[in-house]
Amino acid sequence: xxxxxxxxxxxxxxxxxxxxNLNADMGQIYGLVGSNGCGKTTxxxxxxxxxxxxxxxxxxxxxxxxxxxxxVEDFYYVQDNLFFPNQYSLNxxxxxxxxxxxxxxxxxxxxxxxxxxxxxxxNLNKMSKGQKKQAAFVMAISTQxxxxxxxxxxxxxxxxxxxxxxxxxxxxVIDNEMVVIISSHDLKELDNICDKVGIMHEGKILKEExxxxxxxxxxxxxxxxxxxxxxxxxxxxxxxxxVKIGSIYICTLTxxxxxxxxxxxxxxxxxxxDELSMSLEDIFITELGGVGYGTEDLEIK
Amino acid sequence: MEQKTxxxxxxxxxxxxxxxxxxxxxxISTVIIFVxxxxxxxxxxxxxxxxxxxxxVEIFIIVFLNCLIDNSFLHNDSKLAYYKSKPIxxxxxxxxxxxxxxxxxxxxxxxxxxxxxxxxxxxxxxxVLKVIIPWLIVGIFVxxxxxxxxxxxxxxxxxxxxxxxxxxxxxxxxxxxFTILExxxxxxxxxxLMDTLTNTFYRLDYIYFxxxxxxxxxxxxxxxxxxxxxxxSLIIKICLxxxxxxxxxxxxxxxxxKYFVSVIAGIIIPATxxxxxxxxxxxxxxIVSLLLSMLTYYIIIAILEKxxxxxxxxxxxxxxxMVVFMIVTGGTVIFAQQFKNDxxxxxxxxxxxxxxxxxxxxxYVYNKDNYITDDYENSLDFARNNGITIFTxxxxxxxxxxxxxxxxxxxxxxxxxxxxxxxxxxxxxxDGSTIIxxxxxxxxxxxxxxxxxxxxxxxxxINLDEVKEKQYYYLYDENYYKEKDIYYxxxxxxxxxxxxxxxxxxxxxxxxxxxxxxxxxxxxxxxRHLIFGGNNYPYFKDENxxxxxxxxxxxxxxTEDNILDEISVDNNFKNTIEYLRLNN
Numbered sequence: 001x002x003x004x005x006x007x008x009x010x011x012x013x014x015x016x017x018x019x020x021n022l023n024a025d026m027g028q029i030y031g032l033v034g035s036n037g038c039g040k041t042t043x044x045x046x047x048x049x050x051x052x053x054x055x056x057x058x059x060x061x062x063x064x065x066x067x068x069x070x071x072v073e074d075f076y077y078v079q080d081n082l083f084f085p086n087q088y089s090l091n092x093x094x095x096x097x098x099x100x101x102x103x104x105x106x107x108x109x110x111x112x113x114x115x116x117x118x119x120x121x122x123n124l125n126k127m128s129k130g131q132k133k134q135a136a137f138v139m140a141i142s143t144q145x146x147x148x149x150x151x152x153x154x155x156x157x158x159x160x161x162x163x164x165x166x167x168x169x170x171x172x173v174i175d176n177e178m179v180v181i182i183s184s185h186d187l188k189e190l191d192n193i194c195d196k197v198g199i200m201h202e203g204k205i206l207k208e209e210x211x212x213x214x215x216x217x218x219x220x221x222x223x224x225x226x227x228x229x230x231x232x233x234x235x236x237x238x239x240x241x242x243v244k245i246g247s248i249y250i251c252t253l254t255x256x257x258x259x260x261x262x263x264x265x266x267x268x269x270x271x272x273x274d275e276l277s278m279s280l281e282d283i284f285i286t287e288l289g290g291v292g293y294g295t296e297d298l299e300i301k
Numbered sequence: 302m303e304q305k306t307x308x309x310x311x312x313x314x315x316x317x318x319x320x321x322x323x324x325x326x327x328x329i330s331t332v333i334i335f336v337x338x339x340x341x342x343x344x345x346x347x348x349x350x351x352x353x354x355x356x357x358v359e360i361f362i363i364v365f366l367n368c369l370i371d372n373s374f375l376h377n378d379s380k381l382a383y384y385k386s387k388p389i390x391x392x393x394x395x396x397x398x399x400x401x402x403x404x405x406x407x408x409x410x411x412x413x414x415x416x417x418x419x420x421x422x423x424x425x426x427x428x429v430l431k432v433i434i435p436w437l438i439v440g441i442f443v444x445x446x447x448x449x450x451x452x453x454x455x456x457x458x459x460x461x462x463x464x465x466x467x468x469x470x471x472x473x474x475x476x477x478x479f480t481i482l483e484x485x486x487x488x489x490x491x492x493x494l495m496d497t498l499t500n501t502f503y504r505l506d507y508i509y510f511x512x513x514x515x516x517x518x519x520x521x522x523x524x525x526x527x528x529x530x531x532x533x534s535l536i537i538k539i540c541l542x543x544x545x546x547x548x549x550x551x552x553x554x555x556x557x558x559k560y561f562v563s564v565i566a567g568i569i570i571p572a573t574x575x576x577x578x579x580x581x582x583x584x585x586x587x588i589v590s591l592l593l594s595m596l597t598y599y600i601i602i603a604i605l606e607k608x609x610x611x612x613x614x615x616x617x618x619x620x621x622x623m624v625v626f627m628i629v630t631g632g633t634v635i636f637a638q639q640f641k642n643d644x645x646x647x648x649x650x651x652x653x654x655x656x657x658x659x660x661x662x663x664x665y666v667y668n669k670d671n672y673i674t675d676d677y678e679n680s681l682d683f684a685r686n687n688g689i690t691i692f693t694x695x696x697x698x699x700x701x702x703x704x705x706x707x708x709x710x711x712x713x714x715x716x717x718x719x720x721x722x723x724x725x726x727x728x729x730x731x732d733g734s735t736i737i738x739x740x741x742x743x744x745x746x747x748x749x750x751x752x753x754x755x756x757x758x759x760x761x762x763i764n765l766d767e768v769k770e771k772q773y774y775y776l777y778d779e780n781y782y783k784e785k786d787i788y789y790x791x792x793x794x795x796x797x798x799x800x801x802x803x804x805x806x807x808x809x810x811x812x813x814x815x816x817x818x819x820x821x822x823x824x825x826x827x828x829r830h831l832i833f834g835g836n837n838y839p840y841f842k843d844e845n846x847x848x849x850x851x852x853x854x855x856x857x858x859x860t861e862d863n864i865l866d867e868i869s870v871d872n873n874f875k876n877t878i879e880y881l882r883l884n885n
Contacts, residue, residue: 011547042547050385051547067390077386083379099314100387 001025002147002179007046007056016042018203020056024179024196026146029169031190031211032183033284034200040183041080043200044149047181048077060147073102076145078136080152080183084124090135091120094142101143109142116164129156137165141172150182154189166193191280199287206287211280218283220252220276221260225268234263240286248272252286312393319401323367330363330409338416349420356416357433360409361440367405368441369458371398372448376457378549391541395445402441410434431513435526440465442533449540450558452551460553463562468508470569475503477572478630483739484583486637487712490723490739491576493659497737500667552605559605560615564622567598595619644705645728645736652729653692653701655762657832659739661687662727666735685774685865694767701726704758704828705738711751714742716826724832752828759827769821775806775853775865776814786856787865791849791881794869800849801881808884812876813851813868820873849881 004022008015016039024030032040045051047058049067058065065071084093090113098104113120116134124135133153140148154162170193173180184190190197191211198208207214218240224247232239237255244250253260257275264270338356342349372395374380384394410430417426440461447460463470475498479491499505506512508529513522544554553559571593575586598619603609654662665684684691692698705726728736762768770777775787789809791801803809824830849870855863870877 045382048382048386050382052545070388073388075386075388077382079379079382079386081379081382083377083383085383096318097387099311099318100389 003059027177028195030181031194031197038200039203074146076140077149103144112138187281224272334412368444373454452549452554456552488738563601567594570597647699654727661689690771755828759831790852816874
């Protein structure tokens with residue numbers, strides 16, 4: 001299990017991470033989502049010991065992750081802004097990384113190179129952005145890590161390659177019981193593969209939950225009533241957001257849908273009442289809206 | 302449980318891999334060194350000296366560039382994230398870069414040695430390697446350290462030069478403090494203080510291995526190199542531990558180092574400027590230095606922080622530094638003040654010197670103490686050759702201390718064409734310690750009581766037998782005279798042509814002694830004579846061809862003749878002139 005406890009970090013006077021707590025279990029794909037500049041990459045870099053925290057701890061299977069711990073051999077980080085050593089091809093990269101990763105699998109490497117249809121001898125720095133992402137991913141999987149951190153890994157990939165990515169990743173997680181943390185803005189992609197999600201904003205994790213549980217907690221309904229809608233107040237539910245489009249109201253709430261429906265029927269003549277499905281994106285917007293992010297009205301004169 | 306991520310055999314594998322990555326550098330460097338130090342001078346049949354020196358410069362450039370490139374991963378966010386995310390500590394990666402470059406440097410030195418051997422160049426080139434090799438090795442360590450301290454490769458290059466020069470920069474800072482001291486406390490000279498410091502405690506010649514150019518390598522040489530490398534390695538270790546990788550991209554990653562650089566620059570620039578200023582009042586000098594210091598500090602901070610807005614913290618830090626600098630300088634001045642009026646008791650003095658030579662007495666004492674010369678007589682030769690008179694008789698020493706008291710009382714000397722010069726008074730005490738004082742006398746004005754007193758005391762000194770034996774040793778020192786074969790030339794002052802050439806000095810000696818005795822007794826500007834010495838006695842400038850000067854020459858008897866003195870044969874030398882007239 002990968003565990004981050006009360007991690008805080010300031011970049012000079014700016015608080016970048018503020019008491020971060022993160023828990024990712026073995027065999028789990030963890031989606032790290034958040035507003036722009038909220039500290040996702042910084043958090044990943046702390047997990048990899050690239051940055052040193054001001055306070056807090058990172059544990060893997062109960063052992064503190066430190067700069068010279070042996071366990072960092074089981075960690076692999078694919079960064080958003082990819083770097084490959086100068087003049088390196090995938091083959092040369094394999095040769096280099098074989099010297100530092102003991103579990104590296106040449107057989108897996110060859111299989112993945114074929115699967116993604118990559119040229120092993122081509123200079124990595126001359127590859128397209130998408131090819132570089134695939135090459136980095138192939139290398140990461142070949143080292144057979146126990147903790148894999150992927151920062152914006154599918155950014156710039158076409159739909160077909162994305163499918164390939166997810167299929168390889170899911171298979172690896174199943175086979176090797178590894179922890180995968182994916183930081184991404186592509187919430188639709190994460191929606192399909194993540195087991196657990198951490199929503200970050202301004203250096204804090206606002207919410208961390210299993211995705212299914214999260215979806216069950218926050219619900220959305222659309223309804224129409226006769227006459228004016230008054231205040232919706234009850235102990236059985238809590239309205240998070242209410243938007244009126246024409247005569248239809250769209251309401252995001254927590255609590256019981258049944259109780260909400262009963263409440264509406266008791267107070268109003270309900271014309272339409274439908275439950276809508278919630279996506280990760282909806283949850284994300286709702287959660288961040290709760291802290292005032294993205295709720296500002298743009299006034300154009 | 303913490304364990305090292307890499308075992309030593311893994312390190313060797315990585316080292317081999319790293320060396321393989323450098324194969325192009327090995328090839329191109331071999332070609333460059335081969336072509337420039339071997340092939341071109343061979344084809345041109347040109348002196349190989351220039352090309353071998355050029356080869357040395359090339360090695361410095363190649364090694365310097367390689368070190369910067371190998372450590373440049375510390376200066377780019379994505380590069381650093383890539384390497385730092387690997388299970389090799391940064392310390393191991395830096396060690397790898399240092400080891401790779403050390404092997405590469407060794408290879409280049411071998412190439413150059415082959416060239417030196419091929420050209421059968423003088424041994425001096427191999428001697429120079431004794432300095433170049435430690436410079437290169439220390440340079441490799443310093444480049445790594447500078448790369449860790451900085452977040453930009455170009456700045457890392459600049460900081461490498463800065464860090465490498467730090468011992469020399471500290472020298473300038475100390476010199477600056479001594480210059481201020483010199484301006485405030487009379488009797489103290491910055492150059493002499495610095496000489497004393499660098500000859501005793503702050504051995505720059507050892508730090509930079511310059512001492513070994515003409516010396517064989519010994520255990521101490523290896524020890525110094527080891528200490529320097531261990532010292533830098535320790536700083537590297539500490540800095541790597543404390544490095545804030547998130548500051549990568551800033552010119553300097555460590556705030557402390559950023560302020561250190563700014564503060565040092567804030568001293569060096571005004572120090573260099575003010576030390577070049579002569580005849581400027583101490584107050585003006587301090588004000589100008591302060592202004593320059595503030596300006597330099599602001600500019601350096603603005604560059605390093607990439608902002609024209611200076612933070613309150615930076616201002617506070619500068620103010621703090623100024624206070625510390627003033628305390629150090631003030632402390633040094635206060636410390637020196639208590640010795641300002643100290644004139645030693647003649648009983649405690651072993652030797653004394655008064656003159657305008659600031660270094661010869663120290664060297665004389667140093668040579669004697671370190672048995673550099675074979676015996677005292679040789680050491681005396683050193684004094685004679687450098688035109689300094691070392692007083693050892695009690696009476697002479699008493700008079701020197703008397704003159705020292707006078708110098709403290711009055712710092713003027715208005716006598717004819719005397720020009721302002723440093724007057725150095727030095728003592729070697731019986732306990733082996735030395736006291737060296739330096740006075741600048743004001744030579745502009747009319748004759749004063751002070752001038753008269755100085756001349757009176759000096760007159761007593763120059764008429765002492767000891768002084769005559771040492772200043773005009775070729776005439777008065779019987780032992781010397783008997784031992785050596787001395788002759789003279791009489792030359793025209795106008796065209797330097799030889800009018801008379803003698804076989805020896807035997808006949809004219811008595812006349813010269815008589816004239817010099819008379820001249821010294823009547824000497825009105827005795828103080829000037831004492832300071833500038835017999836050898837530098839100013840010629841009687843006259844266009845009349847009847848004025849001659851005598852060159853007193855020691856016959857080399859097979860080796861080169863040695864000019865011992867030049868005496869202006871003016872109106873004071875009546876007996877000598879009469880002898881010359883009768884004999885020519």
